[in-house]
Amino acid sequence: MTLEDLGWNAAFESEFAPFYLKGWKPARVIRDNRITFGALLAEDGGRELEVSMSGKVYHDAETDAELPAVGDWVALELGGEGQETVIQARLTRQSCFSRRAAGQSAEEQVIATNINLVVVVTDAGQDFNPRRMERYFSLIGRSGAKAVVLVNKSDLFPDAQNQEAAQSIRALNPDAMVYVTSAIQKTGLAELKDCFKPGVTVAFVGSSGVGKSALINLLLGDEWQWTDEVNQITGKGRHTTTARQLLVLPNGGMLIDNPGIREVQMWTDEKTLRERFADIEKLAGQCKYHDCKHGSDDGCAIRQAMENGVLTSGRFEGFIKLDAEIEKLRARRRKRQITIDRRAKRDQRIKARNPSDRKDLKSELDPRA
Numbered sequence: 001m002t003l004e005d006l007g008w009n010a011a012f013e014s015e016f017a018p019f020y021l022k023g024w025k026p027a028r029v030i031r032d033n034r035i036t037f038g039a040l041l042a043e044d045g046g047r048e049l050e051v052s053m054s055g056k057v058y059h060d061a062e063t064d065a066e067l068p069a070v071g072d073w074v075a076l077e078l079g080g081e082g083q084e085t086v087i088q089a090r091l092t093r094q095s096c097f098s099r100r101a102a103g104q105s106a107e108e109q110v111i112a113t114n115i116n117l118v119v120v121v122t123d124a125g126q127d128f129n130p131r132r133m134e135r136y137f138s139l140i141g142r143s144g145a146k147a148v149v150l151v152n153k154s155d156l157f158p159d160a161q162n163q164e165a166a167q168s169i170r171a172l173n174p175d176a177m178v179y180v181t182s183a184i185q186k187t188g189l190a191e192l193k194d195c196f197k198p199g200v201t202v203a204f205v206g207s208s209g210v211g212k213s214a215l216i217n218l219l220l221g222d223e224w225q226w227t228d229e230v231n232q233i234t235g236k237g238r239h240t241t242t243a244r245q246l247l248v249l250p251n252g253g254m255l256i257d258n259p260g261i262r263e264v265q266m267w268t269d270e271k272t273l274r275e276r277f278a279d280i281e282k283l284a285g286q287c288k289y290h291d292c293k294h295g296s297d298d299g300c301a302i303r304q305a306m307e308n309g310v311l312t313s314g315r316f317e318g319f320i321k322l323d324a325e326i327e328k329l330r331a332r333r334r335k336r337q338i339t340i341d342r343r344a345k346r347d348q349r350i351k352a353r354n355p356s357d358r359k360d361l362k363s364e365l366d367p368r369a
């Protein structure tokens, strides 16, 4: 296994130059165990190590989003006999798929980094939700990865229903590749299989129970077994993924299995929102009045488009709703910044008073503790 097989490229190589001089080794983070990480070295056909992060890496991260995450390239200082192997640095991410963490904080949650493709798994039944899909497309759009959607469990629904769901997803994002699949009948995966090549990383996301792990199992072939370490077998005999994990396929390519995302929250900026709704923005510019509310106003291009069937009212409502959410997110971000500034000032005060206290304070604030 070479570094290139794991996604290494010229940009990583040049960023790593000073780390080679220190004797550190490049490795890819494949698992986040909260306190330690699983990291893969290319040598010896792919050697997996359990590693921890250095105090510097932890302290330098201003938010959790800057801490090492699954998919990251890191510099490892290998420990000798009985010593820990430590992440000494994280390389710049070439792509990053993230969302806002659950709850009220504006904290960004990183799902996977340095990925080429995000596969959203859904079905044509209960899980099908165009508004949620729209949000996934927003998040993928800003991540720098390409989007693939699998309308899975096709064996459970009439073909027309599967095709209709796929069609409406294509209408939301013409750039996305959309396939109808069944993990049970092993159908619809040929095109996706072609995406897996050495160095390519694919992240799977979607609601719990849509079949991400079942599909991944097919892609990995018979060689992969469910392990208790990553999957917990529930009473119903289902394997619920509990930890994010990067896996290397036997024939090249990598994929990241994720625990089901119960709710996709917005973590995007206004620019991305505008891009995804460029057609609506354009229409708004054609309204007669520049402050048109797109309701009963005279000469409203958006209402006209909806009447003509060019724009669906669902899509317009999605646009309005997302806009309001961005505003809320901004408010939370401002609040978070105030908290960070305050914390930094307090840290400085304490450090000035007694430098040795600093470590204790940090461990108190450690979200991983």
Ligand SMILES: Nc1nc2c(ncn2[C@@H]2O[C@H](COP(=O)(O)OP(=O)(O)OP(=O)(O)O)[C@@H](O)[C@H]2O)c(=O)[nH]1
Pocket: 152, 153, 154, 155, 156, 181, 182, 183, 184, 185, 206, 207, 208, 209, 210, 211, 212, 213, 214, 215, 238, 239, 240, 241, 242, 258, 259, 260, 261
């Ligand atoms: N009928 C049918 N059942 C499927 C299909 N794909 C998966 N399932 C079943 O759906 C259930 C959930 O599948 P998983 O692969 O564990 O779902 P997951 O998306 O990984 O779920 P989390 O790990 O909780 O996020 C299992 O019982 C699978 O056997 C399919 O194509 N058709």
Ligand SMILES: [Mg+2]
Pocket: 212, 213, 214, 239, 240, 241, 257, 258, 259, 260
């Ligand atoms: Mg799973």
Ligand SMILES: [Zn+2]
Pocket: 284, 287, 288, 292, 293, 294, 295, 297, 299, 300, 301, 302, 303
């Ligand atoms: Zn209008």
